[in-house]
Amino acid sequence: MNKAYLKKFLFMLILCIAAALLTSGLRYSSHILHNLNIDINDNAFRNMDITCTYDELVNAADAINADKGQLMTICTCLYDGKISYDNLKKITRPLYVRISNYLNRTQADKFRQQKKIYNSILNDIRYFPVPRSDKRYEWVNYVNSWNNARTYKGNRTHEGTDIMGDINKDGVYPVISVCDGYISNIGWLELGGWRIGITSCNGIYYYYAHLDSYYRDYKPGDKVKAGDIIGYMGSTGYSKVEGTKNKFPTHLHFGIYIISDTKTEIAINPYNILKINENNALIYSY
Known part of the structure; x- marks a missing residue:
């Protein structure tokens, strides 16, 4: 076998392998596309399982010239x-464009709504809801209690995050608005005690309960x-x-609710959103 023939043979072999891989990849991509589903009522969305930092999200979006909310929606579907940062980095520009078009x-409508919700929350929240103190080390602690069982007024699940004061005393910790907006609800609730509901400029509802x-x-x-x-963190309700x-230790119940296109109120898990913004805690004198 002469060298010219061998080169031609190897070139054709490489072309065949590349074509086979491309065809296989397209079939696989098509299979993925047909199984994508967007539903803001689904736990995959409502859990808000966001483990990347805000900077990592920005880096991943900038790397492929992507809209952050759109990238998060595609990552949620896939x-x-x-x-996570690893999952975000797996989404290449061609894949981003193809899935977006599909x-x-x-x-x-669902695609538009979900990416708008992600972008709204990212743009809304500027600060952690409880500032740090310039006088004491003690601050707050919280865990992911989303969907944990609650029994007062019947069996139900927890639709928020309880931010517990390290100092178990009502009226010590100031509570701040995480966003610009307007007061939409205020007053006593049997479950929430003294509460405030703030609607952001983007239409997201932020709920602060058990205030002193x-x-x-x-x-x-x-x-x-x-x-x-x-207001001030308390134990009312x-x-x-x-x-x-x-009736329970001093804490702030913090909730986030979105309004669907059908005007249905849907709770989403604030835990990871709070984690992302923990470093954005202000320092107040108290």
């Missing part, structure tokens, strides 16, 4: 809601800025009697 053709007191006489419609003190307290 990896069952697990938005979802815009087949699930345009309010910072001032807020009214529905009052505007607030990110970082404004809205679990009673129809206003002012009932001390």
Whole structure:
């Protein structure tokens, strides 16, 4: 076998292998596309299983010239809601474009809504809801208690994160608004005690419950800025009697709710969103 023939043979062999790999990859990609599904009611989305940092998300999006919310939506679809830096880096620019085009053709409204929600939360939250103190080391602690069982007023699941004060004393820790927005709900709730609900400029609802007191006489419609003190951490609630307290340790119940296109209120897990913003805690004098 002469050298010219051998080179030609090897060249053709490489072309055949490349074609086979490309065909296989396209078939695999098509299979992935047909199994993609967007549903903001699904646990894959509501769990908010975000383990990357904000900087890692920005780096992954910038690397492929992607919209952050759109990239997170695609990652949620591909990896069952697990938005890790490793999973984000697996999404190449061609894959990002192909999946985006497919979802815009087949699930345009759902695709638009979910990426808008991700972007809204990223843009909304500027600070952790409990500032650090300039006078003491003790701060707060919290765990992922999403969907844990609750029994007061019947069997139900926990729709938020309980931020516990290291100092178990009502009225010590100020609670601040994490975002710009307006007061949409305020007053006593049997479950939540003294609570405030703030709707952001992007339409996301942030819920602060079990407050010991309010910072001032807020009214529905009052505007607030990110970082404004809205009240103080307490232990109120679990009673129809206003002012009932001390049925549980001092803490802030922090919840995040989105409104679907059908006007349904849907709770999402705040835990990892809080973790991402923990380093954005302000320092206040208390």
